[in-house]
Amino acid sequence: NAGVTQTPKFQVLKTGQSMTLQCAQDMNHEYMSWYRQDPGMGLRLIHYSVGAGITDQGEVPNGYNVSRSTTEDFPLRLLSAAPSQTSVYFCASSYWREATYEQYFGPGTRLTVT
Amino acid sequence: AQTVTQSQPEMSVQEAETVTLSCTYDTSENNYYLFWYKQPPSRQMILVIRQEAYKQQNATENRFSVNFQKAAKSFSLKISDSQLGDTAMYFCAFMSPNAGNNRKLIWGLGTSLAVNP
Numbered sequence: 001n002a003g004v005t006q007t008p009k010f011q012v013l014k015t016g017q018s019m020t021l022q023c024a025q026d027m028n029h030e031y032m033s034w035y036r037q038d039p040g041m042g043l044r045l046i047h048y049s050v051g052a053g054i055t056d057q058g059e060v061p062n063g064y065n066v067s068r069s070t071t072e073d074f075p076l077r078l079l080s081a082a083p084s085q086t087s088v089y090f091c092a093s094s095y096w097r098e099a100t101y102e103q104y105f106g107p108g109t110r111l112t113v114t
Numbered sequence: 115a116q117t118v119t120q121s122q123p124e125m126s127v128q129e130a131e132t133v134t135l136s137c138t139y140d141t142s143e144n145n146y147y148l149f150w151y152k153q154p155p156s157r158q159m160i161l162v163i164r165q166e167a168y169k170q171q172n173a174t175e176n177r178f179s180v181n182f183q184k185a186a187k188s189f190s191l192k193i194s195d196s197q198l199g200d201t202a203m204y205f206c207a208f209m210s211p212n213a214g215n216n217r218k219l220i221w222g223l224g225t226s227l228a229v230n231p
Contacts (some may be wrong), residue, residue, distance in 0.1 A: 031217060032189065042205065042223040050217075058218070089157060096217055101147050101209060105159035 002026050006091050012043030013081040013113045021076040021109050022056035029104075031094045032074040033058070034066065036087040037108075043090065049074055081113045116141045118208050120222035127196045128230050132183075135191045137206030143167075146210045148182065148189045149219070151196045154202040162204070165189065193227075201229045 005020045024033065035058075045058030049068040063085060064079040074093075075088035080086060088110050094103035117140045127133035139148070150162040163171045165182050172180050177197075181190045193200055206222040 030178055033218075040223065043219075044219045044221075045218060048218065088157065090160075094217065101164075101211065101217070102161070103149075108157045108159075110157075 004091055004093050004104050004106035006089075006109050008109060009107065011109060011111050013078070013111065015081060015083060015113060017046045017081050019078050019081070021078075021089055021091075021111075023074050023076065023106060025074075025093040025104070026072065027095070027104065028071060029093035029095045030071065031096070032068065033092050034064070034074070034076045035092065035096075036060065036085075036088045037090060038087050046076065046089075059112060078111075083113045085111065085112045087111060116143075116208055116210065116220045116224040118206055118220050120204075120206055120225050122225045123223070124157060124226045124228075126228040126230055127193075129196055129198060131196055132192060132194045133196055133227065135193075135204050135206075135227065137189045137191070139187050139189065139208045139220075140209065141187070141207075141208065143210045146208060147181075149207040149209070150177055150178070150180070150189075150191045151205045152200075152202045153205065153224075154199075159205075163191065174206075196229045198229050198231060200227065202212060202227060 004025045030051045035043040044060050047066040051053045053092040089107040090108050119138045146167045148165045152160045152162045165176045179192045179193045203224045205224045208220045
């Protein structure tokens with residue numbers, strides 16, 4: 001199993017550009033999420049999905065869109081990049097069965113918006 | 115609303131010694147999960163240890179153990195025989211399986227641990 005994969009690892013954008021951060025998991029997890037990590041602010045939830053076709057907003061959804069057409073993929077789209085979106089982005093997938101819960105993280109994408 | 119507090123932004127320990135990182139949380143739920151994650155300089159988030167609230171026994175994973183005090187809502191991480199590779203940011207997290215919460219993780223702001231040779 002590859003686990004959770006994210007591409008790209010690094011990206012530099014100009015203000016106003018758009019792009020999509022890719023996330024895929026091969027563990028058949030129903031739950032996937034996107035976080036951003038900024039210094040001193042821990043991890044903040046952007047969007048999450050509880051299954052294919054179902055998405056919802058987290059704490060900081062503005063400026064981002066997501067879709068979940070398959071169980072495996074959960075891309076994050078930046079519509080019009082802003083310097084405030086400079087951050088490290090993590091994708092995660094998780095499962096919960098009865099008394100067992102685990103969450104797996106991708107390696108992260110460092111995004112710089114100039 | 116549930117919250118997670120890590121009151122120690124930075125800590126340091128000498129190699130081979132023991133260190134304890136603190137975490138407190140606030141919730142009205144009775145059934146929940148608590149986690150400690152490690153984030154080394156490589157940025158990868160690594161699950162260190164997990165505790166189910168319904169279990170009275172403290173979780174242990176090799177040199178890592180927790181002191182879970184449900185009544186006090188405290189969940190500290192003890193690292194024994196500290197190694198240089200333990201240098202990392204450590205995050206405490208809370209999850210309630212209550213369907214209304216959609217199993218979202220609530221995160222503390224982290225504790226930066228430096229293990230000195």
